[in-house]
Amino acid sequence: MKELGKGETYFDEKTDGYIPIPPGVYPAHAKTLEIRDRKGDGTPFANNCKVFDVTFQIADEVGTMQVPHLIRNGDNTFTQSSDTDGNPSTVNGSFLKGKHFRSNGVWITPNPNEGEGWRNRRYIEFFQGCGVDFPEQDGKKRVMEVEESDIIGMPVLVKLVNETYTNMEGEERVTMKVSDTLPWADGTKLDAAELTEDVPF
Amino acid sequence: MGRLTLNEIDKLQEAGILDTEAVTEMQDRGLVGSRRRRKSTPYMLNKEGKKVSPQLYFKGHGGGEDTNEMTTFRKEFNELIEKYTTLEKGVA
Numbered sequence: 001m002k003e004l005g006k007g008e009t010y011f012d013e014k015t016d017g018y019i020p021i022p023p024g025v026y027p028a029h030a031k032t033l034e035i036r037d038r039k040g041d042g043t044p045f046a047n048n049c050k051v052f053d054v055t056f057q058i059a060d061e062v063g064t065m066q067v068p069h070l071i072r073n074g075d076n077t078f079t080q081s082s083d084t085d086g087n088p089s090t091v092n093g094s095f096l097k098g099k100h101f102r103s104n105g106v107w108i109t110p111n112p113n114e115g116e117g118w119r120n121r122r123y124i125e126f127f128q129g130c131g132v133d134f135p136e137q138d139g140k141k142r143v144m145e146v147e148e149s150d151i152i153g154m155p156v157l158v159k160l161v162n163e164t165y166t167n168m169e170g171e172e173r174v175t176m177k178v179s180d181t182l183p184w185a186d187g188t189k190l191d192a193a194e195l196t197e198d199v200p201f
Numbered sequence: 202m203g204r205l206t207l208n209e210i211d212k213l214q215e216a217g218i219l220d221t222e223a224v225t226e227m228q229d230r231g232l233v234g235s236r237r238r239r240k241s242t243p244y245m246l247n248k249e250g251k252k253v254s255p256q257l258y259f260k261g262h263g264g265g266e267d268t269n270e271m272t273t274f275r276k277e278f279n280e281l282i283e284k285y286t287t288l289e290k291g292v293a
Contacts, residue, residue, distance in 0.1 A: 129203065180202065182203055
């Protein structure tokens with residue numbers, strides 16, 4: 001081996017190693033909205049249903065949070081580490097800044113059958129959590145199709161959960177998804193431009 | 202919309218992400234749970250040396266929604282529990 005040049009370079013597993021992301025509630029902004037009306041094979045969903053996928057970007061304010069410090073168990077699951085006194089360890093949440101997480105697909109069902117209005121409950125609740133105000137008529141919320149301009153940049157508290165799925169090779173994998181949204185009253189709405197990727201030069 | 206637990210609200214408030222006004226608004230909208238889950242049971246000893254666990258119960262409340270006063274009452278009750286009891290895992 002030879003030196004890298006001037007100064008010395010170190011790698012510290014504690015600070016520079018992989019830090020698993022703990023499930024929890026984090027401040028974020030809605031970054032993108034994708035709307036699908038077809039299955040993978042190109043055929044439309046039944047009853048003109050659509051699926052909404054929202055990507056959220058974790059806000060800078062997460063840097064003020066202390067989050068559980070997770071370590072890997074032998075079976076590839078994670079557990080919160082403890083300090084020398086046996087107290088649960090935490091780390092600063094800064095490592096989460098700017099990370100992106102997708103929501104579970106949120107379905108909208110236009111003109112649901114009698115007694116099946118519940119099919120749009122999650123849709124209404126999810127987007128209300130993103131700060132969308134649906135118009136009301138006779139005490140009922142009018143279900144309308146959310147557009148990018150309604151939610152991009154909106155401040156949202158997102159609930160991150162582990163979701164298990166089986167990949168094409170039949171292996172079980174775990175990914176993090178946004179399961180729920182809540183309004184972040186003290187958050188600031190960002191311009192879409194503030195959420196776009198930095199262009200490499 | 203989802204709901205936040207009191208522990209989640211505490212963390213966000215400690216980090217300055219939510220202020221008291223925002224928390225009150227969320228409580229008013231029913232977006233915050235009202236009960237704090239303990240991982241272990243608090244107990245104190247009666248005169249016979251038997252472990253007894255104090256409980257708070259709003260008779261007649263059923264599945265009703267808590268008022269802010271009830272939430273505050275519960276919080277103060279929990280502070281009393283912390284002051285007077287010991288925690289032991291597995292005590293029913």
